[in-house]
Amino acid sequence: MSSLTVDELDMKPFKGLNMFFPSYSFSLIVAPSNSGKTILMKILSGLIFTESKVRVNRTYIENIKSEELNKKVQVLLDISSFIFQKETVSLELSSLLDELGYDKTRQNKLMKEIISTFSLQDIIKKDPNQLNYYLKLKVLLARIFLINPEIVLLDDITKDLLKEERKEIIKILKQYNNTGTTIIMSSSNFEDAIFLPNSRIYVLYHGDLLLSGSLQDIAKEDSLISKVGLKLPFMADLSVKLMYYGLLDHIELDKEKLVDILWK
């Protein structure tokens, strides 16, 4: 599986940006609006050309042939403007499997798996262009994971989702991450970090990498996070503030444990 490296990226809005996403990792890039999340995703995927700045493993991205890059790295950008070409979800997925050259037996197996993983049973015969954002997202993710890429880049995909929907989508992404896909997700909502307790988080602001680390590490910089227009997840925010009052000595994300600590 593959890692992704950014070396001294000097392209507006970034100045000397360095980032490393190891193989098998699930990283979260959190940033307020207009901080360069989408541009970064386009750079990481090769959609915006750079020279000697982005590497997939040891190879610079501009040196990877587009067909090979397409198989290795998949990116999901603006979902709301995406137009599906086929009349049903089923046709959309099966036509992709045809393009990938799978035989019918393998196609049936993969279709069954993907429908089950993404719970697409109820919408399989529906027009994907008529689906709401959440269901459209599921179909788009299903397409991506049928390709079985090594790296998946997701740009602010949870922004229009409700809490339970975000939780479900991230749970599915974690399943793929566990089987070896490197996932890099950008978000303007810090709450997504709650569903990724073991992930490395990067906080971007107007092109600058402000913070990186686990949620527990980053949460300690709550005033900086607030200054840039972000809001920590509730339990992280509560823990940090309780630490200021001397009532807690670490970030506790579990509600029941925190209550037990406060009222021994």
Add this chain to the structure above:
Amino acid sequence: MEIKFSRVFGLGLTNASFTIPSGTICGLSGEGSRAACDIITSFLPQKGSVFLGDTKKLVKDKKKLEKQVVFIKKRFENEFGIDQIYSYFCYYIKYYQIKVNHIHEKIRGAMKIVGLDEKLLDKSFSSLSCSELKLVQLALHFLLNPNIIILEEPFLSFDEKEKKKVLLLLERLTDKLNKTVIILSDDSEVLLQTTSYLVLFSNGHVVVEGNTLDVYFNNEKLEESKIELPEIVSFIKLVKERKNVKLMPRKDIKDMIKDIYRITT
């Protein structure tokens, strides 16, 4: 303008009765909330009575009541296919037959109300950020000078600063201009932070209505209907269940922490 539903059936609503006070930011949430908004904005047939202010909503009063209510969708839809913002405003005024003395002044005024620089008028919609686009969307609808403004998930994809900007505007509309603002959302965190009155639905029925804090903190019906509670509410309830310690109902985490500090030290 107060909104009153009395035993309304239709569009998935069952015997819905509730009153939204005038000049408030009211949240509508749950299965049936969208139907309630559709009934407020349209003249679709339903059983029961709907009052906007003192006027019962009847088809014969359509022309009079239509411009009293605006529904601002989650995402801006370019109705006219015009990309330049100023031109779009001009066409909007013409299309909706909005009476103006000086069109430029009217447009500038609308932009000023929402706190946007009029220089944005020369730009295209595609060049705007999420919050700028939402504020332009609001400015357009304000040209109609409605009494009731319904916003569908207005804070989605906003960061905290942008949320505050939009919320301040909504508060100005209710406090200073006595507009009734309805936030249609299923996000309990947003509803707790932004509304003073709530109507919660489940399966087309009104489960509870009232002051937002009262609804979330003092209502057992919410658990029965499996309505999601905001995190701070869940935490305060957990403290009561687990340790029998009663914390004050709070919206703000800082206020809750001061309460915790007072009790534990």
